[in-house]
Amino acid sequence: MKTDFKPAFLLDMDGVIYREDQLIPGALELIEAFHANGIPFLFLTNNSTPTPEDLVVKMRHLGIDGLAARHFYTSAMNTADFLAETYPESTAFVLGEGGLLAALKDSGIANDAIAPDFVVVGEGYPSLEKLNRAHGFIERGARLVATNPDNWCPVESGKTRPGAGATAAYLEASTGRMAYYLGKPNAYMFSRARRRLLAGSGEDAGRHRVVMVGDTMETDVRGSIEMGLRSYLVLSGSSRLEDLHRYVYQPTRILNSVKELADEIRHGKPVEFRPRGDTAALPRRAGRHSTDTENYRERSPRPPMTRTG
Numbered sequence: 001m002k003t004d005f006k007p008a009f010l011l012d013m014d015g016v017i018y019r020e021d022q023l024i025p026g027a028l029e030l031i032e033a034f035h036a037n038g039i040p041f042l043f044l045t046n047n048s049t050p051t052p053e054d055l056v057v058k059m060r061h062l063g064i065d066g067l068a069a070r071h072f073y074t075s076a077m078n079t080a081d082f083l084a085e086t087y088p089e090s091t092a093f094v095l096g097e098g099g100l101l102a103a104l105k106d107s108g109i110a111n112d113a114i115a116p117d118f119v120v121v122g123e124g125y126p127s128l129e130k131l132n133r134a135h136g137f138i139e140r141g142a143r144l145v146a147t148n149p150d151n152w153c154p155v156e157s158g159k160t161r162p163g164a165g166a167t168a169a170y171l172e173a174s175t176g177r178m179a180y181y182l183g184k185p186n187a188y189m190f191s192r193a194r195r196r197l198l199a200g201s202g203e204d205a206g207r208h209r210v211v212m213v214g215d216t217m218e219t220d221v222r223g224s225i226e227m228g229l230r231s232y233l234v235l236s237g238s239s240r241l242e243d244l245h246r247y248v249y250q251p252t253r254i255l256n257s258v259k260e261l262a263d264e265i266r267h268g269k270p271v272e273f274r275p276r277g278d279t280a281a282l283p284r285r286a287g288r289h290s291t292d293t294e295n296y297r298e299r300s301p302r303p304p305m306t307r308t309g
Contacts, residue, residue, distance in 0.1 A: 007211050008040035008197050010190070010224075013055075014154065015215035015237020016258060017043070023062050024236050026259020031064050033265040041071065042197040044212075046148035046183045046219065048076035048100045048122035048164060073193050075147040075164075075183030076100040076122060080107035081192050082182055083145070087117065092145075093137050095130055095167060096122030100147060115140075121168045121179070122147040123161075131170065138175045144168065148183030149219075184214075185223030194229070213258065215239060217247050225249045234258055241275055 011017065017027045034041045043055070050058070052069035059067050076096070080103035083090055091112030092104060100122040104111070119134045119142050126134075138144055150163035168179040183189050194210050211230040214220020215237025224231040226249075233251035235241055236258070244250065253273070255261055260271040 006209060008209055009034070009042070010193055010197060010210060010212045010229075011041060011043050011258075012184075012212075012214035012216070012220050012237075013043050013045045014047075016213060016234055017059075017064075018062055019236070020154075021062065023064070024257055024259075026257055026262045028064055029266070030258045030262035031066070033262050035066060037265060039265070040197055042193055043072045044074075044184065044189070044193055045072070046075045046150050046164075047153065048074060048079070048103075048147040048183075049097045049124065050074065051099045051102050052077075054099065070196075073196055074099055074103070075189065076103040078186075078189045078192055079120060079122075079145060079147045079182045080104045080109060082188055083107065083109050083118065083120075090117040092116050092118045092120045093134060093142065094120050094122070095124060095126040095134055096120065096147070096164075097124045116142050118143050118145050119171065120145050120147070121171070122164050123153060124167075125161075126167060131167075134171055135174050138171060138177050144171055144175070144177055144179040146179045146181045146183075149181040149185075150183075184219035185226065187223065187227050190223050190227040190229060194227070211252075213261065217244070217249075217251075221247075221251045222249055232261065235275075 016024065018024060033039070045055070052072040052074070055072045056067050056069060076099045079100070083092070083104070084107035089108070091110045093113055093116040094101060094104065094111060100120065101111070104120065113133070116137055119137050121144070146164045146168035148163070149165040151165040151169065152160040153163045154160055165181070168181070172179055190212070197210060211232055212220055212224035213232045213234060214224070215234050217233065217239045221231045221233055230252040232253045232255055233239060234255050234257050236256070241254070255271070255273060256276050264271045
């Protein structure tokens with residue numbers, strides 16, 4: 001690849017590398033090209049459920065070998081980093097699964113079901129009893145943190161499940177307290193990811209060297225733009241070409257899929273973007289992210305409870 005900078009890549013996963021349990025054409029070739037050319041790369045995901053070790057196994061089953069836990073950074077890890085850095089020795093009541101619990105434990109954030117400093121929300125299926133306890137903790141002063149703003153997550157073809165953003169929105173509505181959303185597009189996610197990506201590279205860690213490759217305008221592209229990073233939008237996932245005019249921010253480049261990037265790296269020639277009619281985007285749903293524009297409106301305080309005589 002002939003450019004005026006030596007790139008390093010942050011990559012989204014679902015919609016970029018795979019869809020459901022199938023690799024997107026060119027994904028394997030892209031990772032092979034990274035290895036062959038000594039190009040640093042790091043996978044980013046807003047899914048707080050898996051650990052990096054889980055993701056290594058998933059990618060191996062999909063046909064991509066040679067990866068290690070250091071190649072992955074999740075929103076659970078980002079949340080744990082944030083709490084450990086800004087509130088060391090704090091405690092948390094967790095609505096989430098294995099990856100989030102493991103990341104918090106590794107960062108020294110103790111699980112607390114009595115008087116937590118934070119209620120931390122990730123992906124999962126919390127019971128009504130746990131939601132009620134979280135509600136009570138927040139009313140008694142615990143702060144609400146969500147691993148990411150995704151209101152729903154794809155599960156399989158045509159099916160989704162509620163995401164961390166939806167659970168956090170439930171608690172926002174019931175308590176009148178606003179959540180702080182980590183993960184993409186929060187700049188803290190991109191800042192920590194860039195630091196991990198370039199750690200030990202021995203090169204200048206200037207932002208211009210890092211490229212984010214993603215499929216979603218609201219998270220991947222927006223977050224990278226706000227961090228001053230280059231952004232490559234692939235049309236193999238959520239965002240559609242015809243929707244780009246709706247956004248103030250725009251990607252640095254548009255590609256049909258990562259196959260074009262793999263070809264560019266392997267052959268050393270820039271690929272000119274030509275829209276393809278066979279690029280099937282993931283189904284769009286309104287309000288996927290709790291940081292979508294319509295959610296920026298000022299929320300009214302929760303009305304007081306009243307009794308009727």
